[in-house]
Amino acid sequence: MRDDRPPANQRPPSRKGIASLDALAGFDEIIDVRSPAEFADDHIPGAISCPVLDDAQRAEVGTLYKQVSPFVAKKLGAAYISANIARHLQERFLERDKSWRPLIVCWRGGMRSGAMTTVFRSVGWDACQLEGGYKAFRNHVLAELERLPGLYRFHVIAGPTGSGKTRILQAMVGQGAQVLDLEGLACHKGSVLGGQPGQEQPGQKWFETCLWHALAAFDPARPVFVESESRKIGRLRLPEALFLAMQQAPCSEIRVARDDRVAFLLQDYPHFLHDIGELAVRLNGLRALLGNERIDDWLALAGQGDFPRLTASLLELHYDPLYGRALGHLRGPRRQIEAGALTTEEIARVAQQVLASAP
Incomplete structure (x- = not known):
């Protein structure tokens, strides 16, 4: 009750x-x-x-x-x-x-x-x-998803795959920040390997309802921190008004050495180390985009258990080029923040620095 x-x-x-x-x-x-x-x-x-x-x-x-x-x-x-x-x-x-x-x-x-x-x-x-029943509620949600993004000062956290953006946002919540956790609401990390083990993504309507519920709870007088995303997270679409507001918002770009990103990703995606079959299914989905030779090389590394080399190659040949193109679409002022190995202490330090840099 x-x-x-x-x-x-x-x-x-x-x-x-x-x-x-x-x-x-x-x-x-x-x-x-x-x-x-x-x-x-x-x-x-x-x-x-x-x-x-x-x-x-x-x-x-x-x-x-x-x-x-x-x-x-x-x-x-x-x-x-x-x-x-x-x-x-x-x-x-x-x-x-x-x-x-x-x-x-x-x-x-x-x-x-x-x-x-x-x-x-x-x-x-x-x-x-x-x-008006549920239909009236649904129309209200759609109208509010057009209106609410214009009320807030968004601050985008960007960075290539493996730079700890989600963990940094979680640390910012602990430091009192307003955070819109899009990947948490979508049950997906936003890449071909981003599906959460044992979790299905919600339907588009329920995702939008949860997004409206989160936005409606924010204080317009304080900034809202959000991770940089494409128009889709897995199979779910972001509302256009929110996506455009994020593109125009100030941005903190997290810079982390590739070796440190590899080490972080091996900890952040442990399920793939124990389920080669699922990893192969996800990689095979990239054949049309990247070609059979590259995918076969990656599958060979997975079969050998050489996950550090596989992860480094995925970053160099797939994820980093995608990130470079996505970064070009962010139109707001950008500030780079250097980070070391992504320990708990370093993530907390970076979160504090992002908070200090927000307008």
């Missing part, structure tokens, strides 16, 4: 059980009654899933609506919805007291959320359905 809601006498009044997006903070709980697949695709952060139609039931009712008649579909849908609301009420909400105030969300603020709202209000709870 939400613990940041205003006192009861300060909450916005409900309008016949309807609430708008600007009243979200006034509710104790957000209940999403869409199907599990809809919820997994995207939802309001903090919402809980209580589907009144599961995926199969929703498909069945939708088919009846199109192929038989709306009346027949609504009869079956009402039966399913009633049974599911009763189950949720008994299994999840019987312990809620009379002051509990839930917000109910479906696709457009229609039948599904309306049914649960009606039942909950008949119990005596001040339940409301979200006006």
Whole structure:
């Protein structure tokens, strides 16, 4: 249950059980009654899933609506919805007291959320359905992703692969900085070898919702630090307004000797040392770009267990040329920061220097 809601006498009044997006903070709980697949695709952060139609039931009712008649579909849908609301009420909400105030969300603020709202209000709870439903929330997120980047003073952390940019940003969080962790939100390090072991990337909609949620929490009076990224992180696209704001922002470029970068990467990507098959799959994906001979040479080094030479060659022949081209697209003022071997102490020192250099 939400613990940041205003006192009861300060909450916005409900309008016949309807609430708008600007009243979200006034509710104790957000209940999403869409199907599990809809919820997994995207939802309001903090919402809980209580589907009144599961995926199969929703498909069945939708088919009846199109192929038989709306009346027949609504009869079956009402039966399913009633049974599911009763189950949720008994299994999840019987312990809620009379002051509990839930917000109910479906696709457009229609039948599904309306049914649960009606039942909950008949119990005596001040339940409301979200006006416009999830669709209104989604439109709000997209509009805010166009607006919010213009409110902040971004400061970009750049540097070639292996220069510890993510670790530096993490150290800056510990030093009190505002940091937008794009790779953390995307579950990807932004390169052909950047997928996180055992983690799938989120869908585009959920990524954008998490990005909006992070941006909305920042203080516009303080700078926001972010790692330099291309338009895509793995298979996810950055919103255009954010990408353009990052390109025009001041930049701290981290400079690290290649040998120190190799040593750091061997520690930062340990999973590839133990899964040659997965490494081979990723490298084979570069054949069309880099040619068979180069990829075969890299696979031979991997097969021999010569990961230092493989890493150095990847940096020299693939990653560093990519970085050089990407650096040319950054238009803001740039300051170079020299770093030594990327120990914990050195990363903390560099983070402090970046903070000191930010406007």
